[in-house]
Amino acid sequence: METWWMVVGIVTCTKLLLFPSYKSTDFDVHRNWLAITHSLPISKWYYEDTSEWTLDYPPFFAWLEYLLSQIAQFFDPEMLKVENVDYRSDATVLFQRLSVVLTDFIYIYAVKEFCTKCIKLQRKDDNNSDIFTSPYLILTSLLICNAGLMIVDHIHFQYNGFLFGLLLLSITRLYEGRNIEGALWFAALLNFKHIYLYVAPAYFVYLLRCYCFKSDGVAAKISWRTFSFTRIIMLGFVVISVFCLSFGPFMLMDQLPQVLSRLFPFKRGLCHAYWAPNFYALYNVVDKAATLFCKKYNLLNISDRGSAMMTGGLVQEFQHTVLPSISPLVTLILTGLSILPAVLHLWVYPKGPKSFLRCLILCGFGSYMFAWHVHEKAILIITIPFSLLVLDKKRDAQLFLILSTVAHYSLFPLIFTKAETVIKICMVLLYTVYSFYSVGNIYRIPWTLTQLPLCSTIETLYLLGIVPLEIYNSIINPGLGLDQRLPFIPLMLTSVYCAIGIMYCWIKFYILTFQEKMPKSHRE
Numbered sequence: 001m002e003t004w005w006m007v008v009g010i011v012t013c014t015k016l017l018l019f020p021s022y023k024s025t026d027f028d029v030h031r032n033w034l035a036i037t038h039s040l041p042i043s044k045w046y047y048e049d050t051s052e053w054t055l056d057y058p059p060f061f062a063w064l065e066y067l068l069s070q071i072a073q074f075f076d077p078e079m080l081k082v083e084n085v086d087y088r089s090d091a092t093v094l095f096q097r098l099s100v101v102l103t104d105f106i107y108i109y110a111v112k113e114f115c116t117k118c119i120k121l122q123r124k125d126d127n128n129s130d131i132f133t134s135p136y137l138i139l140t141s142l143l144i145c146n147a148g149l150m151i152v153d154h155i156h157f158q159y160n161g162f163l164f165g166l167l168l169l170s171i172t173r174l175y176e177g178r179n180i181e182g183a184l185w186f187a188a189l190l191n192f193k194h195i196y197l198y199v200a201p202a203y204f205v206y207l208l209r210c211y212c213f214k215s216d217g218v219a220a221k222i223s224w225r226t227f228s229f230t231r232i233i234m235l236g237f238v239v240i241s242v243f244c245l246s247f248g249p250f251m252l253m254d255q256l257p258q259v260l261s262r263l264f265p266f267k268r269g270l271c272h273a274y275w276a277p278n279f280y281a282l283y284n285v286v287d288k289a290a291t292l293f294c295k296k297y298n299l300l301n302i303s304d305r306g307s308a309m310m311t312g313g314l315v316q317e318f319q320h321t322v323l324p325s326i327s328p329l330v331t332l333i334l335t336g337l338s339i340l341p342a343v344l345h346l347w348v349y350p351k352g353p354k355s356f357l358r359c360l361i362l363c364g365f366g367s368y369m370f371a372w373h374v375h376e377k378a379i380l381i382i383t384i385p386f387s388l389l390v391l392d393k394k395r396d397a398q399l400f401l402i403l404s405t406v407a408h409y410s411l412f413p414l415i416f417t418k419a420e421t422v423i424k425i426c427m428v429l430l431y432t433v434y435s436f437y438s439v440g441n442i443y444r445i446p447w448t449l450t451q452l453p454l455c456s457t458i459e460t461l462y463l464l465g466i467v468p469l470e471i472y473n474s475i476i477n478p479g480l481g482l483d484q485r486l487p488f489i490p491l492m493l494t495s496v497y498c499a500i501g502i503m504y505c506w507i508k509f510y511i512l513t514f515q516e517k518m519p520k521s522h523r524e
Contacts, residue, residue, distance in 0.1 A: 029053040038069035060191040107165035147431035187242035198367035202360040277498035290322035331372040338366030398454040406501035
């Protein structure tokens, strides 16, 4: 327990030291939301547009901002004025940074809950206080010290730690068989940030299959006679009550269409300003290459369609030049098709909460790969739940090591300031080295000169390829002055390179999941 608190203390101190670091426009977004919820009546929250950073999270998050604003007024009342666009006083920075650190303790609590109640350890491990060999402390450290969360929340600025705390609490309660409470936490999470709709199909299928049907949750065949109307009514009552509490005031004011228009702004375009490393990053590059090829050999008349403006680094709508353009409907269909095998597998072969977790991860993968306007930060929806599998199977641990390394590196373009370059490199490097060393110890696989623990030679070479890529992005590209003429090249290279690794992990994890039919009594 002393070691656990030591890990928490070190991580918290690191967060405090990051207070003066780079802050993205998300800092201004949340400052504006503090001002909106504090200074305006609720009827104007989702209409206010003085700043471009309009309120576009669900109502529970708006109420969180309102509660935070009651404390913020004691730091600097000026930050709570809507007209003070992009206001960044020292007191404002102190308060907002501190609010993220404090709300992170919900995540820390959730990690402790999962690791204490959901990990089955042999007795010989109970008194092991070594963070490099104790499975309990290794998983705790991997979750609490997550480099992606540190970059996104404590440098770039967001509140993902608090939100993932709610997700982990929900998963923990499902592991414990407390299904109603698990559904309650997830319903609340959706009303804080709707991006978690990505994994909602896993919840729907699991709770319907393993809670609403009175079975042992592992039978391949289902008896419709066991369906419990009482349970589905209880489940529906809990979920609907949460949504009514959240959206009810806006429904009474006849503002629901306005709120939904803020939550789902489809005019933002297929890709974010910096491409998330998903299928569309590869699709965009193929289209760009085909455009250049066609221009060179005069194969198509494309001058009137533009030159594939998706490399402009801006949030905008664009048309692909050679390949068919992707519409929101197409992304919805592709996303649905990508997660359909996972939810069908969960329905046919339920094996309790672990099968649910695998389906949740696959839903996260599918949505990240194919959804509309995916942010690069959404990779955390995959990597953090994936961390929970590292103690179960060697092949899952292998994919976690590859995925976390690539995913964390894919976040580098978020932090583009020179002062933070060393910080982000050291942070991800330390986390990656610790991950490989500690997880390698769990499965007793040492380092070698040619292979990283648990990885094949090809996988090792791919991961090591990140080093020359980063040398080019950080040193060669600006050294040659290309950062002024072609500023989007490093972003494109990073996105495409990481997309290959993430897609590889997605496909391989799908294969591993489908290889599991009925429960096995031993760990592989």
